[in-house]
Amino acid sequence: MSPKLDLHHIQAFAFDLDGTLVDSIKDLAISANAMREALGMEHLPLETLKSFVGDGMGRLVHRALTNDHEALAEGHLWQQGFALFAKHYYEHIADYSSPYAGVVDGVTLLRSQNLPVVVVTNKAERFAVKLLADLGLLDEFSLVIGGDTLSEKKPSALPLQHVAEVLNVDANKIAMIGDSHNDILSARAAGAMAIGVDYGYEDMNLLAQDPQTRADVVIHSIVQLYDAVRQDDPQR
Numbered sequence: 742m743s744p745k746l747d748l749h750h751i752q753a754f755a756f757d758l759d760g761t762l763v764d765s766i767k768d769l770a771i772s773a774n775a776m777r778e779a780l781g782m783e784h785l786p787l788e789t790l791k792s793f794v795g796d797g798m799g800r801l802v803h804r805a806l807t808n809d810h811e812a813l814a815e816g817h818l819w820q821q822g823f824a825l826f827a828k829h830y831y832e833h834i835a836d837y838s839s840p841y842a843g844v845v846d847g848v849t850l851l852r853s854q855n856l857p858v859v860v861v862t863n864k865a866e867r868f869a870v871k872l873l874a875d876l877g878l879l880d881e882f883s884l885v886i887g888g889d890t891l892s893e894k895k896p897s898a899l900p901l902q903h904v905a906e907v908l909n910v911d912a913n914k915i916a917m918i919g920d921s922h923n924d925i926l927s928a929r930a931a932g933a934m935a936i937g938v939d940y941g942y943e944d945m946n947l948l949a950q951d952p953q954t955r956a957d958v959v960i961h962s963i964v965q966l967y968d969a970v971r972q973d974d975p976q977r
């Protein structure tokens with residue numbers, strides 16, 4: 742069982758995007774398959790492509806071209822593939838994507854408590870901003886850090902350290918909420934709290950088997966964060 746959600750020390754919330762705020766897998770998969778089709782390759786199943794998401798678009802394109810989680814595509818093929826994927830995905834980024842249940846309410850409620858909420862994603866910034874804007878969510882967040890915004894992306898501590906600096910809060914007073922090992926590792930590296938969601942693209946039970954990737958606590962809805970904040974301090 743997951744421990745109690747204790748947020749009394751938390752002053753800011755950093756959210757992962759794909760698999761945490763937004764269910765984006767269908768549009769990602771359609772674009773990856775459009776890229777493969779344009780290059781004369783067969784489509785890959787959605788479940789396979791889902792396992793390729795989480796380390797940014799560059800890696801997704803390598804994996805989708807090779808149908809292998811670890812392999813790298815040859816340089817010229819990757820460039821061609823990346824251009825095809827990026828064009829298709831930018832144009833179709835929110836055809837099927839939508840926020841998970843509890844996201845809009847949860848984020849709005851946290852903001853009503855004057856708690857800053859930001860996005861820390863490995864999605865390239867231009868795409869993250871477009872996706873949030875198309876879903877009417879962009880204005881909810883005081884900051885969007887993409888995978889290419891800084892010199893390092895998750896699992897590096899850098900994105901959360903940057904958030905701490907911009908918001909002027911200690912990194913250990915930030916909660917990072919995500920669906921993947923990269924979210925938990927980046928929270929650990931920055932000294933932030935690591936909160937997992939149980940509805941995203943990675944299996945929190947599997948991640949819990951390794952102490953490095955075990956979330957401090959696992960939630961099933963973003964609204965739980967608001968409930969916990971109110972419980973910790975009814976005055977808030």
Ligand SMILES: O=C(O)COP(=O)(O)O
Pocket residue numbers: 757758759760794795796797798801861862863864865921
């Ligand atoms: O673009 C990706 O690979 C994953 O993005 P995320 O960090 O928002 O899950």
Ligand SMILES: [Mg+2]
Pocket residue numbers: 757758759760761795919920921941
């Ligand atoms: Mg994610």
